[in-house]
Amino acid sequence: MAALIHHDYYVLLPFGDGQPYDLAIDLGGPFLRVQCKRGWLERGCVLFNTHATDHGRGRQSYLGRADIFGVYFPPTDSVYLIPIEAIPRFGGRLRLEPTRNNQRRGIRMAADYEIDRWTPERLAALVPAAAAAAA
Numbered sequence: 522m523a524a525l526i527h528h529d530y531y532v533l534l535p536f537g538d539g540q541p542y543d544l545a546i547d548l549g550g551p552f553l554r555v556q557c558k559r560g561w562l563e564r565g566c567v568l569f570n571t572h573a574t575d576h577g578r579g580r581q582s583y584l585g586r587a588d589i590f591g592v593y594f595p596p597t598d599s600v601y602l603i604p605i606e607a608i609p610r611f612g613g614r615l616r617l618e619p620t621r622n623n624q625r626r627g628i629r630m631a632a633d634y635e636i637d638r639w640t641p642e643r644l645a646a647l648v649p650a651a652a653a654a655a656a
Contacts, residue, residue, distance in 0.1 A: 524600040524636055525591070541573060541586035548641055551648040556587040558613070562593040567594050567601065567631050569613040582610050588647050594631075601634040604647050622655075641648070 522544055525532050533549040542554035558604070560567040569592045573581045583590075583605050590613065592601040592639035601615060632638075 524593075525555075528636060530641075541581075541583060542588075543591075546644065548648070550643055553589060553644050553648055554588050555591045555602075556567045556583050556605075557591045560592045560615075562594075562596055562612075562617075564618060564619045565613040567592065567599075567613075567617060570603075570607050570626070571610060572612045572654050583650075584610070588646070588649070593635075595613045599631070600636040602636055602644070603629075603630060603634050 522532050522534075525544075525546060533545040533547055533552065535545070536541070542557070543557040544555050545552040546555060558571075559571040562568075563592045569590065570592065571583065573583065587605055589605060590601075590603045590608065592603060592613070592615075594601065595597075603613065603615070615629050615634060617631050619630075620628060
């Protein structure tokens, strides 16, 4: 939340429990639903969970319930914004360094998702069409 405010976004917090997102960004019309996660380092990658656990129903995808992951990575004090549909259902992985075999296909580089690379226009494009039309 602090990183979004630092970048001059208006941040909204949902009232009460039960929402499948932690905060929303007011983009001057549409709201972008953000699910916040903490990343950890493993073999040159930032890893983060991409699912919720409903103890009655098990793992739940955020697809259709949030628009973007906001991932905080403490070792570098970095924040990444990743569209929900850009990440596999049960495991987020952003590479901090290139692969040893120079593979590029299917690789998500962390630098491509740094918060500084996003503009309000790019974020607004992530809002589902139905939500944008209602705004």
